[in-house]
Amino acid sequence: MILQPIMLKRLQTKWGVNTTQFIIIMCVFAITGTTTAWITKVITEWVGFTSDTYWLWRWMLRLAMLIFGYQVILLSVAFLFGQFPFFWQYEKKILKRMGIPIPGEVKISETKLPIAKTHDSINVHEITAGSDLRATDAQEPVYIALFASGAGSNARAIIDYFRKRPFVKVALIISNKPQAGVLDIATKENIPTITIAKERFFKGDSYIPDLKSGKIQWIILAGFLWKVPAALIEAFPGKIINIHPALLPNYGGKGMYGHFVHEAVIAAGEQKSGITIHYVDELFDHGAHIFQAYCDIEPGETPEMLAKKIQVLEHRHYPEVIERLIKNEGM
Numbered sequence: 340m341i342l343q344p345i346m347l348k349r350l351q352t353k354w355g356v357n358t359t360q361f362i363i364i365m366c367v368f369a370i371t372g373t374t375t376a377w378i379t380k381v382i383t384e385w386v387g388f389t390s391d392t393y394w395l396w397r398w399m400l401r402l403a404m405l406i407f408g409y410q411v412i413l414l415s416v417a418f419l420f421g422q423f424p425f426f427w428q429y430e431k432k433i434l435k436r437m438g439i440p441i442p443g444e445v446k447i448s449e450t451k452l453p454i455a456k457t458h459d460s461i462n463v464h465e466i467t468a469g470s471d472l473r474a475t476d477a478q479e480p481v482y483i484a485l486f487a488s489g490a491g492s493n494a495r496a497i498i499d500y501f502r503k504r505p506f507v508k509v510a511l512i513i514s515n516k517p518q519a520g521v522l523d524i525a526t527k528e529n530i531p532t533i534t535i536a537k538e539r540f541f542k543g544d545s546y547i548p549d550l551k552s553g554k555i556q557w558i559i560l561a562g563f564l565w566k567v568p569a570a571l572i573e574a575f576p577g578k579i580i581n582i583h584p585a586l587l588p589n590y591g592g593k594g595m596y597g598h599f600v601h602e603a604v605i606a607a608g609e610q611k612s613g614i615t616i617h618y619v620d621e622l623f624d625h626g627a628h629i630f631q632a633y634c635d636i637e638p639g640e641t642p643e644m645l646a647k648k649i650q651v652l653e654h655r656h657y658p659e660v661i662e663r664l665i666k667n668e669g670m
């Protein structure tokens with residue numbers, strides 16, 4: 340009895356919706372189920388199937404209704420209840436799994452590369468499968484800080500992702516550039532910011548007191564171009580990660596950022612490029628790898644075209660990888 344509300348609560352948290360929306364979604368599922376059953380019955384009678392009809396034909400009709408009819412009815416009911424965006428996301432996942440192309444999606448042939456599967460810090464809480472309730476149902480969200488100095492498209496993707504998953508809170512944005520686009524995003528989102536000074540970052544307290552007093556648990560680099568000082572790495576062991584727009588260990592290191600990376604990749608005639616999410620150590624783009632995904636490079640592709648594909652990969656995977664790390668699910 341008690342398990343039921345807990346399971347529903349977990350589902351609600353997973354979907355990142357409030358209670359009212361959760362109830363509406365459940366109604367949509369219930370109405371779709373009943374409607375599909377009713378329509379299947381009507382079609383069965385219309386084509387003249389009876390209990391004497393060969394069982395395979397009856398089952399094939401039911402299966403077709405379940406696979407195709409259900410999806411169409413689900414989206415229609417969702418539309419009537421104002422829940423189309425939620426269910427369209429849901430359908431997209433199903434279509435992707437079935438290998439069906441989705442209209443309007445950027446087509447990227449992408450494969451996860453075999454990567455260092457674990458790292459000590461993944462098991463830092465020694466949470467085993469099924470016990471991620473501690474992370475998701477805790478009263479207090481896990482506070483993360485984003486370090487970014489560019490346009491902030493990744494920061495935007497992360498903020499949007501966790502808005503629907505309130506067990507993680509983007510609590511602080513740190514930049515070394517006062518004009519960085521990411522600071523405008525922070526202002527619009529009401530997220531506190533710190534514009535850091537070189538001297539204090541590298542030779543002072545590295546802003547550790549600000550991070551600690553802000554209860555920051557994870558530091559997420561998204562377009563932050565300075566090295567991270569040793570003191571900061573020691574203060575957040577295994578809790579600082581970065582994303583790089585290439586398949587490290589190639590095309591990384593000092594000076595390899597933004598368009599320089601994509602230009603170098605194209606100039607070298609590579610047939611694929613991708614993203615690497617990795618732990619941060621004191622060297623540029625050097626720590627243990629957590630996750631990689633790649634896309635093919637078509638003949639004649641320009642660095643600008645490649646940059647767009649890489650950005651799609653970044654936005655698709657970075658927030659999800661962050662979530663999995665925080666929930667302590669292996670990669």
Ligand code: GRF
Pocket residue numbers: 487488489490491492493494560561562563582583584597653
């Ligand atoms: C991204 O390409 C990321 O991989 C790199 O810096 C870039 C930041 O872009 N570390 P944005 O500011 O998030 O758009």
